[in-house]
Amino acid sequence: MRLPNGLAxxxxxxxxxxxxxxxxxxxxxxxxxxxCGILLxxxxxxxxPPERYAKAPVVAAADQYEYVxxxxxxxxxxxxxxxxxxxxxxAGLVAKAAEAPGAATAVPDFTFPVxxxxxxxxxxxxxxxxxxxxxxxxxxxxxxxTGTALTTGSAPHRxxxxxxxxxxxxxxxxxxxxxxxxxxxxxxxxRVAGVARAGSxxxxxxxxxxxxxxxxxxxxxxxxxxxxxxxxxIAVLAEHGTDAETLAxxxxxxxxxSGAQVHTGDDRGAVEDPGLGYAKVTLFGIGGSFGGIATIxxxxxxxxxxxxxxxxxxxxxxxxxxxxxxPRQVRRAVASEALLVAPLAGITGCLPGIGLAHxxxxxxxxxxxxxxxxxxxxxxxxxxxxxxxxxxxxxxxGWAAGRRPARIKPGQALAEASVERLRPGLVRTVLGVGALVxxxxxxxxxxxxxxxxxxGAALGVVMLFMxxxxxxxxxxxxxxxxxxxxxxxxxxxxxQLAAANSRTNARRLAxxxxxxxxxxxxxxxxxxxxxxxxxxxxxQLRAGVTADHVVTHxxxxxxxxxxRAARAPGVDAAVGLLNTQVLVPTGSGEFRSLQGxxxxxxxxxxxxxxxxxxxxVREGSLDRLGExxxxxxxxxxxxxxxxxxxxxxxxxxxxxxAGPEIVAVYGRGLGLATVTMDRASLAGHVTSGFDDxxxxxGGSETSLSALGEVTDASGYATERNLDAELGAxxxxxxxxxxxxxxxxxxxxxxxxxxLDRRRELGTLRLVGSTRRQVLTMLGWEGxxxxxxxxxxxxxxxxxxxxxxxxxxxxxxxxxxxxxxxxFAAAGVGLALLAVTLPARAALxxxx
Numbered sequence: 001m002r003l004p005n006g007l008a009x010x011x012x013x014x015x016x017x018x019x020x021x022x023x024x025x026x027x028x029x030x031x032x033x034x035x036c037g038i039l040l041x042x043x044x045x046x047x048x049p050p051e052r053y054a055k056a057p058v059v060a061a062a063d064q065y066e067y068v069x070x071x072x073x074x075x076x077x078x079x080x081x082x083x084x085x086x087x088x089x090x091a092g093l094v095a096k097a098a099e100a101p102g103a104a105t106a107v108p109d110f111t112f113p114v115x116x117x118x119x120x121x122x123x124x125x126x127x128x129x130x131x132x133x134x135x136x137x138x139x140x141x142x143x144x145x146t147g148t149a150l151t152t153g154s155a156p157h158r159x160x161x162x163x164x165x166x167x168x169x170x171x172x173x174x175x176x177x178x179x180x181x182x183x184x185x186x187x188x189x190x191r192v193a194g195v196a197r198a199g200s201x202x203x204x205x206x207x208x209x210x211x212x213x214x215x216x217x218x219x220x221x222x223x224x225x226x227x228x229x230x231x232x233x234i235a236v237l238a239e240h241g242t243d244a245e246t247l248a249x250x251x252x253x254x255x256x257x258s259g260a261q262v263h264t265g266d267d268r269g270a271v272e273d274p275g276l277g278y279a280k281v282t283l284f285g286i287g288g289s290f291g292g293i294a295t296i297x298x299x300x301x302x303x304x305x306x307x308x309x310x311x312x313x314x315x316x317x318x319x320x321x322x323x324x325x326x327p328r329q330v331r332r333a334v335a336s337e338a339l340l341v342a343p344l345a346g347i348t349g350c351l352p353g354i355g356l357a358h359x360x361x362x363x364x365x366x367x368x369x370x371x372x373x374x375x376x377x378x379x380x381x382x383x384x385x386x387x388x389x390x391x392x393x394x395x396x397x398g399w400a401a402g403r404r405p406a407r408i409k410p411g412q413a414l415a416e417a418s419v420e421r422l423r424p425g426l427v428r429t430v431l432g433v434g435a436l437v438x439x440x441x442x443x444x445x446x447x448x449x450x451x452x453x454x455x456g457a458a459l460g461v462v463m464l465f466m467x468x469x470x471x472x473x474x475x476x477x478x479x480x481x482x483x484x485x486x487x488x489x490x491x492x493x494x495x496q497l498a499a500a501n502s503r504t505n506a507r508r509l510a511x512x513x514x515x516x517x518x519x520x521x522x523x524x525x526x527x528x529x530x531x532x533x534x535x536x537x538x539x540q541l542r543a544g545v546t547a548d549h550v551v552t553h554x555x556x557x558x559x560x561x562x563x564r565a566a567r568a569p570g571v572d573a574a575v576g577l578l579n580t581q582v583l584v585p586t587g588s589g590e591f592r593s594l595q596g597x598x599x600x601x602x603x604x605x606x607x608x609x610x611x612x613x614x615x616x617v618r619e620g621s622l623d624r625l626g627e628x629x630x631x632x633x634x635x636x637x638x639x640x641x642x643x644x645x646x647x648x649x650x651x652x653x654x655x656x657x658a659g660p661e662i663v664a665v666y667g668r669g670l671g672l673a674t675v676t677m678d679r680a681s682l683a684g685h686v687t688s689g690f691d692d693x694x695x696x697x698g699g700s701e702t703s704l705s706a707l708g709e710v711t712d713a714s715g716y717a718t719e720r721n722l723d724a725e726l727g728a729x730x731x732x733x734x735x736x737x738x739x740x741x742x743x744x745x746x747x748x749x750x751x752x753x754x755l756d757r758r759r760e761l762g763t764l765r766l767v768g769s770t771r772r773q774v775l776t777m778l779g780w781e782g783x784x785x786x787x788x789x790x791x792x793x794x795x796x797x798x799x800x801x802x803x804x805x806x807x808x809x810x811x812x813x814x815x816x817x818x819x820x821x822x823f824a825a826a827g828v829g830l831a832l833l834a835v836t837l838p839a840r841a842a843l844x845x846x847x
Contacts, residue, residue: 037382147199520793556690633669
């Protein structure tokens with residue numbers, strides 16, 4: 001008798017269709033796992049080389065993260081959450097850093113936006129024709145490490161500015177001329193002290209698209225930036241002969257106890273590019289959270305395909321037992337088949353996986369979610385993990401599927417190979433029922449939760465229900481075949497035969513149904529979760545903005561925009577809004593976390609805000625809104641377990657701790673802002689001191705046009721929806737990747753089942769069935785499979801989305817009919833094609 005590895009080679013040779021299906025399933029699994037693994041590794045290793053600080057060997061800056069500590073002892077975990085805005089250091093530390101041994105000098109660094117004044121604001125001043133109206137400003141002292149040099153004039157003093165050569169040339173400004181600039185400190189005339197050629201450090205990635213630059217005196221820059229007494233960072237230059245690490249140790253000792261962190265090497269790049277922190281969070285979310293789900297789906301799908309491939313050869317294993325093969329030899333043959341197919345499939349799948357990771361990463365960079373200076377890390381670790389996972393999945397699934405044919409008596413094996421077993425294994429049934437019960441329990445938990453708790457529980461719902469479908473597949477398939485097969489009994493002989501086939505071959509039916517359920521459930525959950533949130537937010541925004549006019553400007557509104565609008569004829573109320581984020585501690589114990597909350601800083605009183613914005617106040621009143629008093633959305637109130645009269649601990653955008661009193665709880669936070677506070681409380685804690693939006697009641701569009709672009713509430717809502725495109729793209733991409741994988745797996749499984757039935761189809765032709773009748777029967781089977789898969793997938797998505805959306809938006813999920821119809825049509829069409837095309841090829845020999 002042939003050796004087991006010889007049996008495996010012969011099996012691959014004489015049953016290529018079955019092994020091709022297994023190969024494709026394992027290949028797709030490796031593709032998904034390697035892609036997510038590469039993105040996860042990049043999130044852990046991402047860094048950016050310093051550009052602005054390339055010539056400053058040591059940089060001291062504040063910690064740009066806040067931390068959540070849970071557990072204790074060996075279970076202690078520390079999670080870093082990036083701050084919404086830049087944390088700054090005390091400018092007084094510059095002198096201490098300069099006194100550190102080995103330091104030649106220390107320079108405070110400032111980066112902030114300033115606006116060119118409106119046209120005609122001062123007849124005696126030069127107008128600056130800057131694209132977008134915004135310049136990036138720095139302190140002049142930074143020229144020591146950026147390479148910027150004067151071409152004419154002198155360094156700026158108070159009330160003076162140095163312009164870059166291109167801006168000065170466009171404005172025809174010379175030394176001694178006057179320019180008008182708007183800063184966080186207000187509009188001011190500045191004398192042009194000099195013109196400079198910008199160095200490489202000042203033309204780095206964080207200087208803005210326009211490239212217009214301005215430099216102010218270091219003594220005045222903090223005030224103009226809106227952060228008196230603060231510096232973004234401190235650049236320390238070394239004396240000749242002092243290496244960076246030695247200087248860094250000296251600076252750490254000099255700044256000990258100040259809270260400043262000392263950076264060298266590529267760590268300096270993270271200081272100048274604050275987007276790195278959020279890029280890591282985004283990549284970790286894709287590679288870790290989504291990758292974990294995708295890996296589970298890949299394992300379930302690949303295991304199902306391998307199991308189907310092995311079960312299709314149950315008769316062969318029974319014959320081997322009958323001619324003397326031992327159980328051990330049969331198991332070795334199955335394992336050898338896995339060793340022949342899985343490694344090659346895994347290696348082949350890693351190649352498109354690398355390509356998909358590069359494409360995904362590049363798309364995120366193009367959309368601004370990841371800095372362009374970050375590189376994708378591709379190492380052998382995620383690729384090895386993908387290949388190993390495929391191999392282990394194939395071995396485990398093959399062992400499970402071949403265990404019974406190898407264990408039972410040869411005669412019994414031959415009998416079971418002819419007629420499908422009605423009862424699944426006890427362990428599988430118990431686990432499946434447990435997953436089903438767990439999913440039901442979590443559905444109840446999700447229905448009773450709000451905010452992030454509802455979303456977290458809903459994730460468990462979809463995973464447990466999917467696991468239940470995979471484990472209880474034969475039972476579910478038999479039940480659905482009996483239920484959905486009832487209408488087929490009156491649709492003719494071909495339909496009746498299709499219903500009978502489906503009831504009799506429930507295991508085969510389950511193998512085809514499960515991937516369709518996976519595709520429908522995950523694609524629907526990811527896509528309709530976003531459409532539901534967007535629909536609810538848009539509805540709240542349109543109902544909440546009651547102003548007649550909404551004024552915006554790409555460069556930010558002037559500091560005096562509210563006062564100027566209030567003086568316009570017919571204006572009843574004018575309120576400026578500064579949009580940012582704060583971090584709010586939620587949960588307790590092991591579930592403690594920091595939740596980012598969208599925040600609007602209001603320039604005006606609560607009574608004035610009520611004239612232009614309806615927050616749908618549920619408790620308290622906006623009348624007391626002011627310094628140390630805020631209003632919050634009801635979902636945040638529930639998550640933080642806080643209400644009117646309580647003090648809410650939070651971190652302002654730059655990490656400053658605060659504990660304002662809650663004076664009102666409202667219901668339209670998803671569309672407007674989760675936290676509403678007075679504008680003055682945010683002053684000095686954000687990089688840009690310019691308001692983002694001006695809401696005006698009364699007046700005319702003409703009288704407000706000098707302040708910026710004027711639109712109404714509907715136009716403003718449309719613009720806000722466009723800003724959410726990145727979130728929509730990410731959800732749709734994840735749905736496409738996971739749904740596409742499951743769809744390919746479903747088609748692959750259906751093709752395998754049809755090709756395995758060539759003898760059966762031939763028998764039907766020999767007993768008198770026409771080719772058309774056979775194809776009609778298979779079409780009805782494909783329709784039954786796809787209908788069951790779409791219905792079950794939709795039910796799982798509904799069980800996930802309904803409680804989640806009730807908890808996060810207070811409404812049911814919003815499912816666009818055309819989009820859902822396209823999903824269902826794709827599932828049905830895919831199943832019909834995957835059944836009829838290979839069937840036509842198989843029937844040609846019987847024509």
